[in-house]
Amino acid sequence: MLKIKYINHILEELDVIKDMLGRNVFAVDTSRSPYALLKPVSITSVKITEGFWKMRIDAVFQNTLMSIYRKLEETDRINRFRWAARGLPIQSDKTVFPFDDTDVYKWIEACAYKLAQAPDENLEKLISQIISEIGSAQEPDGYLFTELHGKHDLRWKNLAFNHEMYTAGHLIQAAIAWYRATGDSSLLNISTKFADLITETFKPDGLRGACGHPNIEMALVELYRETGKRDYLDCAIYLVEERGRSLIRSDGERGFITVYNIFGGAEYLVDHQPFKELKEIAGHAVRALYLNCGVTDIYAEIGDKELLLTLHRLWEDMTQYKMYITGGVGSRYITESFGEPYELPNMRAYSETCAAIANFMWNWRMLGVTCDAKFTDIMERTIYNGILSGISLNGTRFFYMNPLASRGQYTRQEWFLCACCPPNIARLLTSLPGYIYSVSNEGIWMHFYTSNTSSIKFNNIDVKITVKTDFPWNEKAEILVDPSQEEKFTVFLYIPSWCDNPVVRVNKERVKATPKTYLPINRVWRSNTLIEVAFPMKVKFNIANPLLEENFGKVALSRGPLIYCFEEVDNPKVNLWNILITDEKDVKLSYLNDLSSIVGLQVNGIELIEGLRDYLYLPINELKVRSKKIKLKAIPYFAWANRGMGSMRVWIPSTKRFTILESRLRSKKEARMKVRKTKR
C-alpha cells in the first residue's frame, strides 16, 4: 500500500506536469489514424520518477546529448550545413557518408523529446541556431542534402546508395518532434519544403523508384498526420509500391553493379519483390524494419488488409527464425543484414543497435493496430536487452554491433565513422515516456512497468496513474489509479510472457491473469484504486531451437525481461570458453559491488581443464580432461562492457541438456528390463 506521504509527493509531481507546455508530444501520433486501435499518450503526460528507466534516461539527459553534440561538431557534421550554405565542398575525412546529415537531425529529435520533459533554455537556443544553419543550406526549390548540394545533375540518380530521401525522412522526423515539443515551426517549414519537392518529384506521372534506405515512408505519414496534407501520405504509399520493381538503382555509376552485388543486390535494399509479395524478412535489417514501420503507419491510415497480412508474415518469419534472444536482429556482419533462418552467430553477431531500435519501433506500430501483446513482448525483450546494450551505463559510449559473445575484441566507442546508432538510441530513450501507456476506446493500456506519475486523458476525464516499482529487479509493482471522476472503463495491463504465475490484485482482490496478454480490468474506477501486481521472476534457463546449431546444448539465463551474460570481470579465474552449467536449480541472486543497483546471478558449473591452446582438432580419446566445480556469476546483458574489456558469453553449454536425455534412455531401458524380469 502506498504511503500517504508518497501520494502527496506524487500529486506535487503531477502539478509540475500540468504546468508544462501542455503540448502533445508523440513520437508516433496515431490520435486520428482510423485503423490505429491504440492512441498515444503524450511524453509530457508521463513522468518517470525513479528506478531503472529514470537512471537510464537521466544518463542520456545529463551526458549523452551534449556528448553527441560535441562529436557532431568535432566530426564536421554540422559544418556540412555551414559549408553547403557557403557553397563550399565537404572536405573532411571525419564525415564521409552521404547520410551524415541525419546524425544532426536525430540528435535534434532527441533534444526535442528532452525539452518536452525538462526545459533547458541553453539547449533550445543552441538548436535554434543550428536549425537556422540547416535552413541556410537548403536550396531554393527545397532540396536539402549537403552531400549533393548544388549538384542538380546528380540528384535522385543513385537511389540505391545515396540516401537522399532517407535523410529527408530524418529531417522531417526531427522537425515534427521539434515543433511538437517547442511550438517553433522553423524546422517544420524547412522540412515541408523538402517534402513538397519529394512529393512533386516522386509520383505516378513523375520519377520512378524509391530510396534504397527506407525511412521517408514513416516520416511522410507522420508529416501528413501533423499537417493534414494528403499528398504526403500518397507519396509514402507510392514509394512503398515502387519497391520490388528494380527501380532502385544507380544511373551509370562505374562499379555500381559490383558494390550492389557484394551488398546482396536487390534483396539488401528490400527491392527484390513488391512489398505485398514478400514471404520472408530479408535484406539490410534497418532498411527492412524502417520500411515495415512505414507500411504499418500507412496501414494505420488506410487499412489495407494485404499490407497488414504481409507485416504479420514478416513478423512471424523474423521472430521464429532470425532474431537473437536479446531482440537484436540483422545477424549478418558485413552487410548488416538478416541471414538465413537460424543464421544467428554469437560472436559474429552484427545485431546493430539501430536494428534493435527499428525492431522496437515496428513492434510499437504493430501493437497500435492490433492490440496484440506479442508485440509488447518483443518491445520488452528489445529495449531491456538488444537496445540498451548499445549504450554504456553513463551514456557516453556506444556499441554499433551487439555480439552475444566476445573474447575481448569488442568495446563500446564514443563515436563511429558511420554514427547512426548514438543519436538513434538517444532519441528512443528520451521519448520512452511516450511508450508506457496508450489509450483506446475501451480504456487505458499499460505496456511497461516503471515508476511514474502520469496524467492520462480518457473520455474527457483525467486519470492520474502512479506506479511505484523496482522493476525489473523486483517482481512487484503498485499502481494507483485516480480518475478525476468516477468512471467505468478498462485498464489493460500487460502481463509479461516470461512470467508463469502472475499475480494481480485490485484493491486486494485477486484477478486472474495470463502471460503474454493484456489483462483487461473493467470496472468503475474510483479515486485511488490500487492495483498490485507481482510477476515472479524465476530464473529461466532458455534453450534455442536445435536448428540454431551454434547454441545446441547451451542455455541462456534470463530473469524477468533481462537476458543475462557471463563476463570475464565477474569470473576472473575462469576460462569462459570451457565451462558448463551443471545445475539448473541452485541459482542465487548476487549483488555486485561495482555495478550499483544491478542484480546478478550465480549458478553452479564446472570448468574443464584442457590444454586449450594446444589443438584445433583432436581425436576425443587423446583428450586429457579434468574438471573442477565452480561458481559462475552472470550480469544482465545490457550492462556488459562497462568495466573494461574482457570475454563475455550469453549462451553456455549445459550438461543437463545431454544427461537428461541419456538418463531417460537408460530409465526406459531399465523399465523394459524390469518388465522382462516380471514376465519371467
Added chain:
Amino acid sequence: MLKIKYINHILEELDVIKDMLGRNVFAVDTSRSPYALLKPVSITSVKITEGFWKMRIDAVFQNTLMSIYRKLEETDRINRFRWAARGLPIQSDKTVFPFDDTDVYKWIEACAYKLAQAPDENLEKLISQIISEIGSAQEPDGYLFTELHGKHDLRWKNLAFNHEMYTAGHLIQAAIAWYRATGDSSLLNISTKFADLITETFKPDGLRGACGHPNIEMALVELYRETGKRDYLDCAIYLVEERGRSLIRSDGERGFITVYNIFGGAEYLVDHQPFKELKEIAGHAVRALYLNCGVTDIYAEIGDKELLLTLHRLWEDMTQYKMYITGGVGSRYITESFGEPYELPNMRAYSETCAAIANFMWNWRMLGVTCDAKFTDIMERTIYNGILSGISLNGTRFFYMNPLASRGQYTRQEWFLCACCPPNIARLLTSLPGYIYSVSNEGIWMHFYTSNTSSIKFNNIDVKITVKTDFPWNEKAEILVDPSQEEKFTVFLYIPSWCDNPVVRVNKERVKATPKTYLPINRVWRSNTLIEVAFPMKVKFNIANPLLEENFGKVALSRGPLIYCFEEVDNPKVNLWNILITDEKDVKLSYLNDLSSIVGLQVNGIELIEGLRDYLYLPINELKVRSKKIKLKAIPYFAWANRGMGSMRVWIPSTKRFTILESRLRSKKEARMKVRKTKR
C-alpha cells in the same frame, strides 16, 4: 606379395612411360633451386594405375576438361581474346570480371598436364588454335589483358582490384606447363613478352606497388626456373617487398574507398604490413596463400631465413586457429577471407575450393624446403576433403563454397559467374602424379599412397616403384622397389598423422614407424624389394578446441585421411539437426549401394523428438522432449551432394562429451565419500 603376372603387367606399363615424350613436366620445378631440399619427380614418370585417385583423375580427363572448354566458349571467355584481337569491346553479361582470362589459362594448364600423361591430338590442336588467338590479343609491347585491351591510360591504375598481374601469372603458369608438356614454345613466348613488360615496369626505379591478388610472384619464379632469366626472380622479390606499404590502391576511381573498406581494406589484399612483419594469416584466403606460395618459391631460390620464419609463423596461425577440419580455409563468407581465430562457422563456411587448393600448393612448397611431414599432413587433409569436395564424382559439377553443414541450400554447379574454381581443381588433379614422390640427396620420398607404377631417377640409376593399394579405403599398401642396379639410399615413407599404430615391413622385416614423420628406410636396395605398410584406420571421433564455440560438445568422424559427414539421403527419416551420437565404440563400416566403392560408416545415436518448428527460444523446463535410438550413416565428406539436394552435417553433438565429465565428477565425489567412510 605381388603376383608375378601383376609385375609383368607393370613392366609393360613402364615401357609405355618410357615411350612417352621423355620431357620433365613439373608443376613446381625446384630441380636446381638451391634451398629446396626436395626435388620434383616428373608427372610423366608416375602412372597412377588404379584405385581412388585413378577414378578421380579419369573423371577429369574424360569429363571435366571438355566440360570446362564448352563453358569457356559459352561464357565468352575465349571470345574476350577474339574481340580484343579485333579491337572490339567486351560485350557479354556472361563474363564480367577483369580476371576472366585466367579461366582459359588454367584450363590450358590442366590440359597440358593431361597431355603429358595421355596424348590427345585433337585436344592439342584445339589448344594450339586458342593459343594463337590469345597471341593475337597481345599488344605490341607485350601487354595482354583483355579487360583493358587498348586502354593504355588505365593500365596499372587499379592495382587493388584489376588483377592484371594475377592474370599474367596464370598466363605464365599455363605457358610453362604447355611448353614442358608439349615442347611447343608459342605460349611461352607470349608470356615472356608480357613478363618482360612487367619486370621493366615494376622495379625499384620504376612503378611502385604490386598486384592486389598475388599469383604473379610464384609464376615469375617458375619462369626464372624455366628460362634462367634472373630479372623474373628479382621482380618477384620486388613485388613481395612492395606489399604492406599502402601502394596497392586504385588511382582516382570513384567509390573505390567504399569498396576497399567493405572488402576489408589493406588486410584483404594482404597489404596491411610488410611481409616479414606479418604475425597472423589474414585477408582474402586465396590472395594470402598464393602470396605465401610465391614467397616460399623465392625462399627456395635465395634462402632468406626471415621469409621462412614468417612463413612458419603464418602456417602455425592458420593451422592452429583458422582451418576447417577438412583443410578448407577462408571461413568468412562475403569477403572470402580468413576470420578471427576460431571463426569457423559450419553452415556459413566459405572455404572456397581455390583456397583449399592454394593451401595444398603452399604446403607442397613448404614441404620441399623443410622435409617436415607436418606439411604433408595438411596436404593429405586438404586433397582428400576440402579440395575434393569441390568437384562431383563425375567431374562435371563444382562447389565454390565448401560448407560443413547444409540444410539443403547448397548444390554443386556446372559453372560460376566467377569461375576460378573449376579450372583450378582441374589443373591440380591432372598434375597429381607429380605430387606422389620427391627426390633428395639422400633418396626417394613417398608422400601419398595410391596404386602407381613409376620410374624415378636417383643418382643416375632408375628406380622403378610399383605401389598396389586400395588406400584410403583399405589400410594396406604393397610397395615394390626395383632399382636398375643395387644401390644404397633411403626411401622416405610418409607415415600419416591419424594412424596410431603404423606397421611397416621391408621384405617381411618389421621397421619402427612414427606417425606424422617420414620413416627413413636406409639400405642397399636390391631388385624387387617389397615394402608392406599397414596404417590401421580406426574410426576417430574428433573434437574441436572449446574456443571453436560452434563445435563445442560435437564430434566429427574420420577414418584414415577422410573426414565423414552425415547426409540426408542416407538418413532419410532423421532430422539431422536434432541428433546426438551416443556411442563412440560401436562403429560399423557400411558399404553404400548407390555410391560405388565408397566406404560409409554407421554409428549409434539418438534423435530428439521435439516440436522443432515451434520455438526459437524456450525455457528448458517447457521443453517436451522424447528421444529414440537410431542408426546414423556417414559418408566421406568429399562425396556429399552427389545424390541430389538435402541436409548434410560434419559436426554432430555427442552425449559422451558431456556425460563423461559428469560421471567423472560423480566418481570423484563417490571416491571422496568412500574415503570418508573408510576413515570412520
